[in-house]
Amino acid sequence: MKIHLWLNEREITREIDADLPLLEFVRSEGCYSVKRGCETSNCGLCTVWMDGRPVLSCSVLTARAEGTHITTLEGVRERAEAFGAFLAKQGGEQCGFCNPGFIMNVLAMEDELTNPSDEDIREYLAGNLCRCSGYESQMRAIKEYLRSRKDELPLNGETE
Amino acid sequence: MKYVNAPVIKKDAMALVTGQPVYMDDLAPKNCLIVKVLRSPHAHALIREIRTDSAEKVEGIACILTYRDVPKRRFTMAGQTYPEPSPYDRYILEQRVRFVGDPVAIVAGETEKAVDLALKRIKVTYEVLDAVLDFHTAMDNPVLVHPEEDWQSLCPVGADNKRNLCASGSEGEGDVEAVLADCEIRMDEVYHVKAVQQSMMETFRTCTYLDTYGRINVLSSTQIPFHVRRIVANALDIPKSKVRVIKPRIGGGFGAKQTVVTEIYPAIVTLKTGKPAKMIYTREESMIASSPRHEMEVRVRLGANRDGCIRAIEVHTLSNTGAYGEHGPTTVGLSGHKSIPMYRTEAFRFQYEVVYTNRMSAGAYRGYGATQGIFAVESTVNKLAAKLGMDPVALRRMNIIHEGDIMPAYYGETASSCHLEQCLNRAAAMIGWEEKGLRTVMPDGKIRGRGVAMAMQGSAISNCDVGSVTVKLSDEGTYNIIVGCTDMGTGCDTIIAQFAADVLETSIDNIAVYGVDTDTSPYDSGSYASSTTYLTGMAAVRACEQLKERILALAADKMQREASELCFDGEKVFDEKDGAQMSLFDIATASMCNNEISLEVTYSHSSPVSPPPFMAACAEVEIDPETGAVELLDYTACVDCGTVVNTNLARVQTEGGLLQGIGMTLYEDIWYNEKGKNLSNSFLQYKIPSRLDAGKIRVEFDSSYESTGPFGAKSIGEVVINTPAPAITNAIYQAVGVWIDELPATPEKILRGMKVI
């Protein structure tokens, strides 16, 4: 079947199999940041945005993305670098394999919630598993990042 | 700027946080054949007939291999130094299948759909055999998992395939029975630790292709590139020179990737077809046919005086290696070697048997047997405290080892660096041990309890592991470092650069690190056994020291002076007497023109000792006595890993390892049906901790100084997983009076213990 969508603001039309998951489609289009960690919609590694809202790309058929705007980490590079600098400053990126899905959700959370509490943050990101970090360093990075955004500090991860 | 003991950002950090294509499947050739295996539905069977003709007709299928098509040469998939202690007990495919999930046929095709269809069309007739499913009954069972005549054990580990025995042994010092008989208090306790999963987010995966020279290149998510080279060559029965292994970034390992889980399947496909091939494990495969922790039953006998003085400890471990012996003979050793030595005793004994069963093979998981042994010994010490009505922290203070003590149960090594007591005191102070007491009943009826545990591990395998570093001076005074140790997110590429930057007195940004490629990296055993910081780190220090001497020699030659008269400050070589100098820029340039002094050093390092890192931790839980639900409220830990090399990464290692340990204590469970099928085969059934379980961990460091380690450092990667099980189960006991001796500590077990159900 034919599909027409915007991938990271690039308009594309492709011939695809009707049962192709969005995850495999975006990877075949060179968006290698998107990872798979499970077959049961449990890990969150595959998180991308569909029209600005986070979705699990493993569980969405490409066909369902017809006419939508799909965003992967490649499409928000500047924001990824900005938050990523805070994560790196904590050593929280670790193996990195969960990072893209996690960061897509962190950025979505930033857009959606104002002044989230620790509990709000944990709830919002509950679907993003990480086996390396124990989550603590990720939490420190999120809080520092959000604080810096509020204080409009420069986006280089430097706080005093 | 000093880099050691600083929060240095990882060199690969920005690539990872921006999702660059740096992992195996991002880098694999796009025309790879997809490789999958057909798996046995039976725990033990012989293939009587296997028909592939209909499967071969599926369009796009490139090859289908069965047991008839593979070399008849046994090998082990365990990533260990040759000759491996793990027995040579497998073929790539075999007529006998030994667990539910054991490969029966390999299928490679152009698309996943074609491969899936072909897998369905393979017709297999099995002769189903009796299986050994309960590891208690394995030894001397009439059913043999490995009856074959060409089974081979390369090392004297007490193995006997005609008894289902993968290894056995006994050691000790002093007369344990006599001391026990003389003790006022005797404990005899049995614990069961199941085969938990590493669950790294990137599943097992490998791609293979032929290079210009017709050699098999293996691009694999592995912790052990050099062992992979040997194992793949062994499995395929081809010369080692025909294999090259490359390790890209890997999405976590935790020991899982210290076993060759996927490599051989695409490799044999590439060998047979000449085409690039890749195998990517599903999460389900990673759960049912991989390399989890060894299930162990650990019996502890402990003798003490009424005043709390511990006089004898005996550990007897029964370990289940499953269908194959990967890491079987070695993991079991740690259950005694890393638990008993924390206490000063008059006598000890450690005995073990490792048995084959018709379950998935076990492997290496962070802690490597120490986790199981420490759960058992620490729990027994906690039970002793309860029996004596003593504070478990105070009881430990009376009995633990201190710096300078000899550890008879740890190869007779001396605890040359040991802040165990400081760690114990600190972890207790952090949680408010004295003020809070062991138990508190809350107004809402919930009950809080507090528990404690300690742990040790090693730093590399003494007299065995090799860590190597190549360092060279390059254009304009920049440096290149090439390593064979395998960064798996742990940050060892950066840690090696931190050591180098401080020795060479240069900026860390002036050093480029590369690893790993078995064609170009210096030999390294790989990243396991908590070896990298301690061992490869020391190789980095020595390599850089030697390079400095070469730099001085070359400068002396050019400056026409004696090297002994010259100094190097990282930027220039100079003569203090008259101020004559030559910049590093010029030295580098001079090395590339009319020069015979190589500014490149490779240093290989091994250690005669394996200095233990130590730690202590306290847990506070709150239990709802109505439901048995356990909530972890607080977990404090203090670690002595020697000098903390990277303050961020050490903290994150600790937090990550602790949460894994908390996971295996409270949630992670692996279960089989009566036919031996593993039913905990996805993240739906096998629950690893999520973010909702986080936020409870507090970590501090109390560093001793290990003189045999680089800048005083020891290891940290593994010790951190060992305390949660005994500390949390101790806290549960304090709250509701129930000892959980079989993990995980589920609400059901707690209620049953409370006799509520």
Ligand code: FES
């Ligand atoms: S791949 Fe695990 S949730 Fe999508």
Ligand code: FES
């Ligand atoms: S960093 Fe490895 S899984 Fe999150």
